[in-house]
Amino acid sequence: MTDKKNAKAYWKENIRYVLILMAIWFIVSFGAGILFKDALNSVKIGGFKLGFWFAQQGSMYVFVILIFVYVRLMNKLDKKYGYDA
Amino acid sequence: MHSLLVEGMGVQNWTYILVGITFTLYIGIAIWSRAGSTKEFYVAGGGVSPLANGMATAADWMSAASFISMAGIISFAGYDGAVYLMGWTGGYVLLALLLAPYLRKFGKFTVPDFIGDRYYSKTARIVAVFCALLVSFTYVAGQMRGVGIVFSRFLEVDINTGVIIGMLIVLFYAVLGGMKGITYTQVAQYCVLIFAFMVPAIFISIQITGNPIPQLGFGGELTDGSGTYLLDKLDGLSTELGFAEYTEGSKSMIDIFAITLALMVGTAGLPHVIVRFFTVKRVKDARKSAGIALLLIVLLYSTAPAVAVFARTNMIETVSNKPYADVPDWFTKWETTGLISFTDKNNDGLIKYVANKEQNELVVDRDIMVLANPEIANLPDWVIALVAAGGLAAALSTAAGLLLVISASVSHDLIKKIVNPKISEKGELITARLSAVGAVCVAGYFGINPPGFVAAVVALAFGLAAASFFPAIILGIFYKRMNKEGAIAGMVVGITAMLLYMIKYKLGWFDETLPDKSEWWFGISPEGFGSIAMLLNFIVSILIMKFTPAPPQDVQEIVENIRIPSGAGEATH
Numbered sequence: 001m002t003d004k005k006n007a008k009a010y011w012k013e014n015i016r017y018v019l020i021l022m023a024i025w026f027i028v029s030f031g032a033g034i035l036f037k038d039a040l041n042s043v044k045i046g047g048f049k050l051g052f053w054f055a056q057q058g059s060m061y062v063f064v065i066l067i068f069v070y071v072r073l074m075n076k077l078d079k080k081y082g083y084d085a
Numbered sequence: 086m087h088s089l090l091v092e093g094m095g096v097q098n099w100t101y102i103l104v105g106i107t108f109t110l111y112i113g114i115a116i117w118s119r120a121g122s123t124k125e126f127y128v129a130g131g132g133v134s135p136l137a138n139g140m141a142t143a144a145d146w147m148s149a150a151s152f153i154s155m156a157g158i159i160s161f162a163g164y165d166g167a168v169y170l171m172g173w174t175g176g177y178v179l180l181a182l183l184l185a186p187y188l189r190k191f192g193k194f195t196v197p198d199f200i201g202d203r204y205y206s207k208t209a210r211i212v213a214v215f216c217a218l219l220v221s222f223t224y225v226a227g228q229m230r231g232v233g234i235v236f237s238r239f240l241e242v243d244i245n246t247g248v249i250i251g252m253l254i255v256l257f258y259a260v261l262g263g264m265k266g267i268t269y270t271q272v273a274q275y276c277v278l279i280f281a282f283m284v285p286a287i288f289i290s291i292q293i294t295g296n297p298i299p300q301l302g303f304g305g306e307l308t309d310g311s312g313t314y315l316l317d318k319l320d321g322l323s324t325e326l327g328f329a330e331y332t333e334g335s336k337s338m339i340d341i342f343a344i345t346l347a348l349m350v351g352t353a354g355l356p357h358v359i360v361r362f363f364t365v366k367r368v369k370d371a372r373k374s375a376g377i378a379l380l381l382i383v384l385l386y387s388t389a390p391a392v393a394v395f396a397r398t399n400m401i402e403t404v405s406n407k408p409y410a411d412v413p414d415w416f417t418k419w420e421t422t423g424l425i426s427f428t429d430k431n432n433d434g435l436i437k438y439v440a441n442k443e444q445n446e447l448v449v450d451r452d453i454m455v456l457a458n459p460e461i462a463n464l465p466d467w468v469i470a471l472v473a474a475g476g477l478a479a480a481l482s483t484a485a486g487l488l489l490v491i492s493a494s495v496s497h498d499l500i501k502k503i504v505n506p507k508i509s510e511k512g513e514l515i516t517a518r519l520s521a522v523g524a525v526c527v528a529g530y531f532g533i534n535p536p537g538f539v540a541a542v543v544a545l546a547f548g549l550a551a552a553s554f555f556p557a558i559i560l561g562i563f564y565k566r567m568n569k570e571g572a573i574a575g576m577v578v579g580i581t582a583m584l585l586y587m588i589k590y591k592l593g594w595f596d597e598t599l600p601d602k603s604e605w606w607f608g609i610s611p612e613g614f615g616s617i618a619m620l621l622n623f624i625v626s627i628l629i630m631k632f633t634p635a636p637p638q639d640v641q642e643i644v645e646n647i648r649i650p651s652g653a654g655e656a657t658h
Contacts, residue, residue: 007645007648007649010648010649011648014648018182018183021178021182022178022182025175025178029171029175029345030342030345030346033167033171034167034338034341034342034345035338035342037164041332045304046301046304046305046314047303047304047305047306047314047315047316047317048304048316049316049332052164052316052332053304055164055167055170055171056159056164056166056167056170056390057300057387057390059170059171059174059175060170060171060174060383060386060387061383061387063174063175063177063178063379063383064376064379064380064383066178066182067177067178067181067182067372067375067376067379068376070181070182070372070376071181071369071372071373071376074186074369074372074650075369078369078650078651082651083649083650083651084369084650084651
């Protein structure tokens, strides 16, 4: 593979990861915490209504996980394409 | 004997001791890590470890507002407080996935550096410098004020004296150490502030729910044996007094959506946050340190809503419908500061705390929820003093980070890149230090003479950042065809729209009186308008770009280059 092709393929895979992770980012915060909050509030976990929990707790935990998942995925991807030097 | 001695020391002495120790520590670190070159001054030499950078970013990010005011705001806003929680953390996902790795690879010193080079234009650079200064100055004035308030409350000095003490400390370590100095002081400040925030939260969580983890405690059952969940109880208390249910809130959904988005995007566009990712060694370190920073931030941010619930329940239970004659000591003490006030409107000697403004007799300042929380819960004096040290750490670390952005904007972006490109390394370093001194003085001036609109404007710094930098940087990385005409037009339109909306609907300068909420566009508040201004920026950028020439070949190559993580050299001029 030429350098340019290599770079293009790498970028494409990166964009795919970013899109998937950003979709989850949107779903947990704007989705579960805001748009569908009322529906989720009918479910209760312990003392928490689920929509409220996503808005004030859950979405933040997912954010942290998302970044670390991205770090792992990208470290692998860098290796695969020889960009980890 | 010993415990008597300790008890006898009192809050005041404990505060002097803890604040004294932490300040000595910060100054010691500054002397040890002073900057010898512009590279050390702007980006700490570019060799900061991901962990240290994560801690420094977290401290840089969490200001006096996060530490002192946020839990209190949530306490009064209930569900609506989620805009700050999600908004100020979700932005780090954007940073880690869309900005930090590429800006690190680009390898320059400042955000205007990126805008100026990527858009091959001095005009773009100047617009970016203007935006950076506007955002940073509005933000830093609030911080200096915060330092003054903490000093005056805990050490009983005048607010202005407090501001001046804070100025001298920041001046010392920001001017001497530059980015290198503030990075390592911020690491220490993170430790101080997180400890100071968690200790009272854990104590109170155990008292109220028996669970030492506040994040779980606030969804737990009360320890009174009733088997009632804390949140159900608070919902009940709130509706009883005529407030909205705590877990429901009262803002409209569209406004919640818009504010959350504006805060997220604004966070990702704040120059003092972005610049922290220029200090690590490799692209992968930039991603990792964004993750570490968010983890450390979420530690405090996930505790804040728990503190909010504990504090609100505690407060209602302690004072609502109780005889004024029997109020606890902390109530009287904070009454003298003016942060709590009680007027017995119906002369029955009872404290009536209700949503109805006509009948309500008790006004509580939101800052009390964190500052007085340890006293309300009867925690020992050293914990109360710790909160003071934590608040100062939060305010100072953020102020220092902002001052550095301001000084770099002046010495590097304006003097070195535009006014006098031939300036020597030594000359630039001296200019950087002088601009830092100038910036501290201006910030101190605004801290002592706060223009009425500072408090209103600080919250809008996010809107300004969202409306200006975020689209220009994102398009610069992900859209090779984006050219200078598009980016400049987008930034100018975005920030102008934001400023105009803010002046009309937040400051009310265009009309005799502040326009009513019902006149807001689409029901979106000035705080949320950053989202709309950001969209405008994107649309204008892309439209203008379509009718103007593509960027030159070498710029397109820069874009291809920053997308590849390897070979991230050290930051250069």
